[in-house]
Amino acid sequence: MSVSIFDSFLTTGDMIAVFDDAAIVQAMLRFEQALAAAQAEEGVIPAAAARAIAGVCNAQLYDIPALIAASRRAGSLAIPLVKELTHTVGLYDKECAAWVHWGSTSQDVVDTAMVLATRDALALIEASLARLCDSLLALAAAHVDTPVLARTLMQPAQVTSFGWKVLGWTAPLLRARARLREAAARALRLQLGGAVGTLAVLDEHGDAVAQRVAHELGLQTADAPWHTQRDEWVRLGMEIAVLTGSLGKLATDLALMAQGEVGELAEPSGQGRGGSSAMPHKRNPVSAMIALAAAGRAPQHAAALLQAMGQQHERGLGNWQAELAEWPPLFIGAHGALQALNDAFDGLTVDTARMRANIDALQGLIFAEALSIALAAAIGRPAAHAFVETLSQRAVREGRHLAELLPEAIAAHDDLRERCDMAALQALFDPAVAAAPARRLAVRQLAQLRSQLRQEAASSTMESAR
Incomplete structure (x- = not known):
């Protein structure tokens, strides 16, 4: 996948690499290799054919730009890829070439490749999200006693605790983290159904082959092929969109509190970060900017996924293809926002004196x-x-x-x-007294969120052990 210079500016190289053209092609070849191996183990195809196929399942052997160009005529990237894979196997053994892609269909290859890429994308999201949550919880703990203005309808309202405000940013992110795990467990499933989802060519071997392919790829099998049953897949996309929206909320508050007239927070500066081409004094909140850009685009990608759910019969015409194109940008934006906010909170300046001055300036x-x-x-x-x-x-x-x-x-x-x-x-005019109710809430929720994190970490450790 190629991205524009402006997309690259808003995301990370790691996430771009996950959905890179070569990465997707390699994931498709991983499916073909696993399929052939599973079929050989079940006696569906000769073992020699599986070995021959495995020997050429390397994306570096193929002209990927040519495959992409051919896919426009064929209607699917899988069609020219399977053709070239078959040709390459045939260069070594023509008889083995006949067994390439046996009993499968284009959507099996592409959907499973996208599942594999998405699993890698979620690992990046999880790591960045955990890091941000840790930073926010540490910040909240350090400032449970710090009075700050609470603002409603963009106007000063009352006094709250800055620690409580930070927890208001953190709790949705922890909920998103848990729900992403739940959604991923349901959505990251093997796609293997053959031409119309019945695995007709594999006959009685279908279930056993699917189990072997899934095991080889580290996936779970689905209850049934999900060629046009996109509900669990789209729910995962929606969770990424909601996460991005929560990051946008955080970025909005950060940007507002960093305004010069407010001056309560400031992103790190120096080495050209947040500077201006015209005004030497500027200290622009560039992390907030990147997160807000992602949050502004996520709703359109999410809406496109929902629109694409009405796929016709046993394979969608146009809507499945639209879904594939809309999927990577959600993850690309979310990871860009997470990385940007991690950069901000790694060196955030909290001006508690300015927070107090803003309270005092309002004449009680x-x-x-x-x-x-x-x-x-x-x-x-x-x-x-x-x-x-x-x-x-x-x-x-x-x-x-x-x-x-x-x-x-x-x-x-x-x-x-x-x-x-x-x-x-x-x-009553003492800011510390006014912030006391928020402080009590902050202390309680901080303990709850820390406990939640410990439980999730223990759960992850147990899953890894299994």
Whole structure:
């Protein structure tokens, strides 16, 4: 698979290599080699034929650009590949050449090759996702006590804990990680059905051959050929799209908090990273930019996969081919976003002083709800709300802090003057006090997410041992 210079800019060389033209052709040849070996073991084809086929199942022996050009006329990459494989085997043994691709069909080759490539792609996604989750959990643990502005509808709202905010980025990623594993277990299955999904040529040997092919390729067999049953496959693609969307959420917050006027976070800089061709002072959030680009494109790829599900009868006309073209970009974008965000969080600057300054600059208005609730115990909620609203308007009008105006206003209020603990009311304006509820939630969820990670790691170790 060739990608444009702009796609390359937004992803990683490792993920491009997974879906590279040579990698896909090699995966197709792996299928052909495994098929021949399985059939020989079941006595369907001569053992000599399996050996002859295996001897030339190397992508480097074939003119891949020519195969791609021929596939446009043939309607499938598998057709010219099988033709060339047959020809190459025939150069050594014409009789053995007759057994190439025995009982299989083009879609078996291509779908299984895509399963093998996708398994490699998911390994890259898993490693990058685990690294990012580890970084985020460490960041959250370091900042459970750090007050920061919470913002709703893009405006300052109240005070929260920065650690709690970070966990809000992390939890969807851990859920995505678990669901990707579940979806992969269902979707990464051998495709082997023959011409119309009945394995008619293999007759009673079909099941045994499929089991052997799957074992050779490290896959599970499917309950039945899934040539036009794309539900589990597309669900896996949807999970990649959802993951990319969650990365986009994280990148959005990162970019907003890195704005110069906010200045609470900053991506690493230096060595040309995030610079400008015109403005020497710029420190652009390039990691957030790459993740946002991926998140912006994922919905279109996901929609195309869903659109392609209505495949006709036992083999799709046009929609299967569209699905194949849309599949790699989802993974290419997701891995690019993950790598970019890992780069950002490896050297992220957290400016806690700026976080506090942004809180202090709001004249205490973000504590208005807490003040209103405290006063409601004395005069009821409607009256307390009206009192604090009037006082807030005065703070804005006079450019003064709400806490500064409060003692005078309380002293002038007949119902509040004798019924309020001024020290307790003033404590409401302490950012640490305001962030305490978020801190409690953060401590609890941090423990839960760490436990989840440990359980997943133990599960992975057990699966590897098996």
